[in-house]
Amino acid sequence: MSKTVLITGASKGFGRVWAEAFLTKGYKVAATARSISALDDLKERYGDALLTLKLDVDKREESLAVVQQVYQNFGSIDILINNAGYALIGAVEETSQQEARAQFETNFFGTLWLTQAVLPIMRNQKSGHIIQVSSILGLATLPTMGLYNASKFALEGLSETLASEVKEFGIHVTLIEPNGYASNIWHTGMNTKPIPVYDGLRRAVATAETSFGQVEATASAIIKLVETENPPLRLLLGKxxxxxxxxxxxxxLKLWQEWNEVAVAAHG
Structure with missing residues (x-):
């Protein structure tokens, strides 16, 4: 029997590419987005194998209801991919209270609500795989992306803890940490109201030489990840x-070692 995958943020980018990859391989896919019309062509091609559902992950009750709808439709949820998110671009000082809260509502709390919703189903199945789309900016930071960095750092801590809590139930957790990709969310993210003193730093970040990956190239990696018997806690994507x-x-590590004598002395 083919497995069921629930993917959020599936109308474009990674979510769209992965949804199509799973469908091509014979998986059943529930694809959610704020606007599902972008998935109409996939629905025409794959019929009942694809369930498209409108979802704003910021809304907890909506997330809980969608998970139940997917479960009732397919009878299982074997893989959850929390992909929905966006990038708030701007210096920490520039960020308003509303912007900061909105960034965490989507990138962190939206992921938390879906994760909590599928856990009872996966525990009852005694199997499951929760895949959290983080970023290399959840492991190391770039300036002018402070709140995005922070939301992904928070997701890293949550998911690493979750992995240790649910392992005994046969549930795997994987953090996917991509580098920059050609249609990455930070090209279509939201921008804070700029403070001129940060303009030079902003230009330096924008013009820094980098190599962006191609989103389509990630499909085989995701298929391999879910079909691996013992998937890793973390998977970096891109060269x-x-x-x-x-x-x-x-x-x-170098800095910690330099200050280790002070740290040890502080132990008492």
């Missing part, structure tokens, strides 16, 4: 990801 994260962690 820039590991060198970037390694450089950042090497610097952190």
């Amino acid at each position: 820039v990801a590991l060198p970037f994260v390694k450089q950042q962690y090497d610097q952190k």
Whole structure:
């Protein structure tokens, strides 16, 4: 019997590419988005194998209802991919209270609500795989993306903890950490009201040399991930990801070691 995948934010980008990849491989897919009309062509091609549902992940009750609808339609939810999210671009000082809360409502709390909703189903099945779409910016930061960085750091801590809590129930958790991709959300994200003193930093970040991956190239990696018997807790995506994260962690380790004598003395 084919497995059921629930993917949020499936109207474009990673979500759209992955939904189509799963359908091509014979999976049953529940694809959610704020606007599901972008999925009409997939619905025409794959019929009952695809269930499209409108969902704003910020709304907890809506998320709970969608999970129940998927379960009633397909009889199982084997894989949850929390992909919905966006990037708030701007310096920390520039960020308003409303912007900061909205970033966390979608990127962190939206993921939390879907995760909580599927856990009873997966525990009863004694199997499941929860995949959280994080970012390399959940492991290391870039300036002018402070609230986005923070939302992904929070997701990392939540998901690592979750993995240790649900392992005994046969549920796997994986954090996907992509580097920049050609249609990544930070190209279509929201921008704070700029404070001119940060303009130079903004230009430096915008013009920094980087190599963006192609979203379509990630499909085979996602299929391999869900079909692996023991999936990893973390999966970096893209050729820039590991060198970037390694450089950042090497610097952190060096600094911690330099200050270790002070740290040990503070133990008492």
